[in-house]
Amino acid sequence: MKIAMLGSKGIPFPGEGGGVERHVEELSVRLAAAGDEVTVYVRPHLIRERGQWRGVRLLGVPSIPTKHLDTITHVFFSTLHALFGGYDLIHYHGVGPSTLAWIPRIFAPRAKVVVTFHSQDRFHKKWGFFARLFLDFGEWTAVRFPQATIVVSHALQSYCRKRFGAKTHYIPNGVAAHPKPRAELLKEFGLAAGEYVLTVARLIRHKGIHLLIEAWRNFPTDLKLVIVGAPSYTEDYQQYLQELSRGDPRVKFVGFQSGEMLAALYAHAALYAHPSESEGLSLSILEAMSYGTPVLISNIPENLETIDHSGFAFQSGDVADLADRLAAVLKDGAKRKSVGERGQAFVKEHFAWDAIAARTRRLYEKLV
Structure with a gap:
């Protein structure tokens, strides 16, 4: 398939x-390895790679690189290009991009159109009133414009059924099997195995990093709190987090990390904490669990779905409860170890990328 x-x-x-970028990367390389001809449209101001990468064609298409116009203009120009690409299937990722899925339905009717509903983006706190209205409309287009809609969580599937009466296909995010990386890599940040709590997220408000820092300030411990991530048109929030943690040397911002360093940070943390207030299905939680690291998550349905009693939870948005749960979980090393091992087995069984890519490909084949 093309x-x-x-x-x-x-x-x-x-x-x-x-999460969308990680999802597209993991899915695309596996489809290409299965023999499909896969093109990923990329934003030139962010992605330097061109041509073939791990069997996937990367095609740079311009955008207007501002907070509100970057995504929609890039998808619009990419859609225009795709009309003449001879594709068998055009796959839109996200509710915002889905608002343009009508274009190939009309002007390239041979191509089948799929949308993945990754999350309810209108709840992301970086957006203003009109952007949220647009993203609300995008939820409707995500289930009405394509021939098939994929959702990454059962919570989203239930939402689409109740609000829109729409049939969707549940295919979650996933994780790949990893060897445990060397703890020596942590020395670059002055860290040691088992002596820090980790969180990994874009520095945007709905990820709740400020809640974690507030809880940490009132939590007596010698452990470090390591924050991995970069802003996404949210430099003001990044500055707020830095001000919030000022004077506490236990809090370390290490910026965006990837590859073996990120793997080492996940694998050797005493605990992974994820205080987000809105999600689709968190890849960061799944990644942490895949290394056997126990997780403490906010109790929103999309997060609870990832652990299935194989992790710890706190009341979303409640700083005092988060602090109490941190204290209780970090005090019991034996329980953390057993819960981490159970979580690792759970994600291996239910969230393996190879199986998820195969399920996605079977859906494509039914449509084409």
């Missing part, structure tokens, strides 16, 4: 990227 991927910032996974 497949186009639209809606992400691009691959290889960029520093400004999030």
Whole structure:
């Protein structure tokens, strides 16, 4: 099959990227390895790679690189290009990009159109009133414009059924099997195995990093709090987090990380904390669990779905409860170890990328 991927910032996974970019990367390389001809449309101001990358064609298409116009203009120009690409299938990622999925339905009717509904983006706190209205409309287009809609969590599937009466296909995010990386890599940041709590997220408000820092300030411990991530048109929030943690040397911002360093940070943390207030299905939680690292997550349905009693939870948005849970979980090393091992087995069984890519390909084949 000849497949186009639209809606992400691009691959290889960029520093400004999030779960959508990781999802597109992991899915695309596996489809290419299965023999499909896959093109990912990338944003030239973020992605330097061009041509073939791990069997995937990377095609740079311009955008207007501002907070509100970057995604939609990139998807619009990519869609126009895709009309003449001879694709069997055009796959839009995200509810915002799905608002343009009508174009190939009309002007390239031979191509089948799929949308992945990754999250309810209108709840992301970086957006203003009109942007949220647009993203609300995007939820409707995500289930009405394509021939098939994929959702990454059962919570989103239930939402689409109740609000829109729409049938969707549940295919979650995933993780790959990893060897445990060397703890010596941590020395670059002055860290040691088991002596820090980790969180990994874009520095945007709905990820709740400020809640974690507030809880940490009132939590007596010698452990470090390590924050991995970069802003996404949210430099003001990044500055707020730095001000919030000022004077506490236990809090370390290490910026965007990838590859073996990120793997080492996940694998050797005493605990992974994820205080997000809105998600689709968090890849960061799954990644942490894949290394056997226990997780403490906010109790929103999309997060609870990832652990299935194989992790710890706190009341979303409640700083006092987060602090209490941190204290209780970090005090019991034996329980953390057993929960981490259970979580690792759970994600291996239910969230393996190879199986997820195969399920996605079977859906494509039914459509084509």
